[in-house]
Amino acid sequence: MTPPTNQLLLPCPFCGGSGEIQRGSYWDEIARKEVPTYRVICTSCECKVGERYCSCPYDGENYEFDSEEIAASAWNMRADV
Numbered sequence: 001m002t003p004p005t006n007q008l009l010l011p012c013p014f015c016g017g018s019g020e021i022q023r024g025s026y027w028d029e030i031a032r033k034e035v036p037t038y039r040v041i042c043t044s045c046e047c048k049v050g051e052r053y054c055s056c057p058y059d060g061e062n063y064e065f066d067s068e069e070i071a072a073s074a075w076n077m078r079a080d081v
Ligand SMILES: [Zn+2]
Pocket: 012, 013, 014, 015, 016, 017, 042, 043, 044, 045, 046, 047
């Protein structure tokens, strides 16, 4: 069971829409296993944490995170900017 992390997400800073956590994964060549990733995307304008919309530390090339909590806090940090 996962806690309802969605409740922790602030509205989208660009359109006021709600954020949604999406799961993904990548193959770690060194560890030789599938690693889960999490990101937050706006359900209205489809902006993602990590895209170059602002200068907050989480924006850049890497918008996938190791846990839902980190992804959510990255999204919320951007919403505050
Ligand atoms: Zn939006």
